[in-house]
Amino acid sequence: MSEKSTPQLILDKAIDLSVNQTGSGFPISIFPSKIQKIIREVNDCYGFPIDYVGAAMLVAVSVAVGNTHLARMKEGWDESAILYMALIGRPGANKSHPLSFAMRPFVEHDYEQNRIFEKQYLEYQDQLEMSRKERAEKGIDVCPREPVRHRFLVSDITPEGLSLIHSQNRRGLCLLSDELSAWVKNFNRYNNGSEEQFWLSVFSAKPTMSDRKSSRSSIFIKRPFISVIGTMQKRILSELAKGERSANGFIDRILFVILKHEMSNRWSMKQPSFDVADEWQNILSRLMCIECAYDENNDILPVIVPFAEEALERLFEWQHNLSDKCDTEPNETLVGIYCKLQIYAIRFCLIIQMARWSCNDAGKDVIDLISVERAITLAEYFMESAKKVQTILKELSLTAQQLAIVTALPPEFTTGSAIAVAAENGMSERALMEFLKNFNGKLFQKSKHGNYIKL
Incomplete structure (x- = not known):
């Protein structure tokens, strides 16, 4: 559904x-x-x-x-x-x-x-x-x-x-x-x-x-x-x-x-x-x-x-879609985050339903579809926040030279353009390729041969 x-x-x-x-x-x-x-x-x-x-x-x-x-x-x-x-x-x-x-x-x-x-x-x-x-x-x-x-x-x-x-x-x-x-x-x-x-x-x-x-x-x-x-x-x-x-x-x-x-x-x-x-x-x-x-x-x-039937169906549908995303996600850190958010989504459902009850907007005998949809929205907000945190953590672990290169690279770039940016910042081609390899799926994502996207 x-x-x-x-x-x-x-x-x-x-x-x-x-x-x-x-x-x-x-x-x-x-x-x-x-x-x-x-x-x-x-x-x-x-x-x-x-x-x-x-x-x-x-x-x-x-x-x-x-x-x-x-x-x-x-x-x-x-x-x-x-x-x-x-x-x-x-x-x-x-x-x-x-x-x-x-x-x-x-x-x-x-x-x-x-x-x-x-x-x-x-x-x-x-x-x-x-x-x-x-x-x-x-x-x-x-x-x-x-x-x-x-x-x-x-x-x-x-x-x-x-x-x-x-x-x-x-x-x-x-x-x-x-x-x-x-x-x-x-x-x-x-x-x-x-x-x-x-x-x-x-x-x-x-x-x-x-x-x-x-x-x-x-x-x-x-x-x-x-x-x-x-x-x-x-x-x-x-x-x-x-x-x-x-x-x-x-x-x-x-x-x-x-x-x-x-x-x-x-x-x-x-x-x-x-x-x-x-x-x-x-x-x-x-x-x-x-x-x-x-x-x-x-x-x-x-x-x-308990959950209303249509509410539970919607929650399961969302979880299945997120699981499909986990199966193709190369970044294991993000996979771990997605798995915990599946549990959090259930907790959000309960909290949102109880908040609605406290304001006389709903009952608390069953978790309905509205609470599930709102919980999904909230889970996706925290999903984006988690990605930002991972980026910050990676940046905090970078050297000044690596950070300068990441900052200078455009949202999408080729290996050739990255080599040029690295050279401007005093990094060798070999060191750059090692850098791209180590942070693939963390700071960068290889979209196709010779092409990258900054995460």
Whole structure:
């Protein structure tokens, strides 16, 4: 079944076309009109780049959903809403403010919960100082239980500490890092590769166990949910590709958000026409307030959300087409990215459906065709972003001479013209041919004998 040009999908395309004309590539049409309105307003009044705002809101919805709902592809195959995302840009690209805006409802929630926890903990300490008899006389439990701090957000933390917090907040968490490079650099701070493996496992929602001496006790989390989001400068991107991270697929799990055109923020005199923070709080709160059912082991019993038949057919059609592309793609790095985006597309379907429900635009008992089409649009946006990141990583690994040659080469060139450009930059013909060979499928693509295309 091919994409249907329904009135809604035609409108979606028109919305994205109008946004593209402003220099943004993020498809805000994936969101209900209420969220679109917020994105446009903060862009107009505060100068927050649409890509950063939209992407951060996407992660916020994912965190609010957490383990409460799963998208069911078929029996035995359920996907959660876990996302790993990096907002990429130069210093001063206005990355942090959109992230703070999108995550503010969680900050407010966690702040209030921390106040409640501090009060409860003081009462708990007072109860510990009482005798058993005094507790009984006051109607207090003979063995007081230490209170739990309920939260959505964590920052710089070890896997052991995170496992403990997650065991107390099984609905799900978000690792929020203003500088995501710190998250990556900490992977080998204790045991070589152990933290990286932890995050590879969490991405797939595989059970996690913590038996370290530093832990309070053995912790087993049947279905972890930890989304990750943060900012990163372009020049730090190479940190992500160090060691085994390119080979083990870690970098393929990260959704990158890169602006088409990076421009310094211009202050605007324009005032918001409505309370954008309050409106966003109301939308997200409906998801945050979803009641969870628990089993006898205190594990969440998620609501299973199936796909409508035509929606599933469309998703399978898209996946088959992408698989065909993988079979002919010479660049193995891109193949890895395409494979992870197939999984992400399912997660996008769930997140988009839940966002529509939170705005009263749709139900949440089934994932429909509109959510699937929008998820596909979003997957293709991140596909293009991943290609840009790969290009940046290759450029960061180039020598000054190689970079000068790549910059000087036209979009399409012949071997002869490349030799001439190389000679102008002091590179021999033999070195050039080796350069073209090593970066074929990465920086260049051989279209036919003696002809190349810059990727």
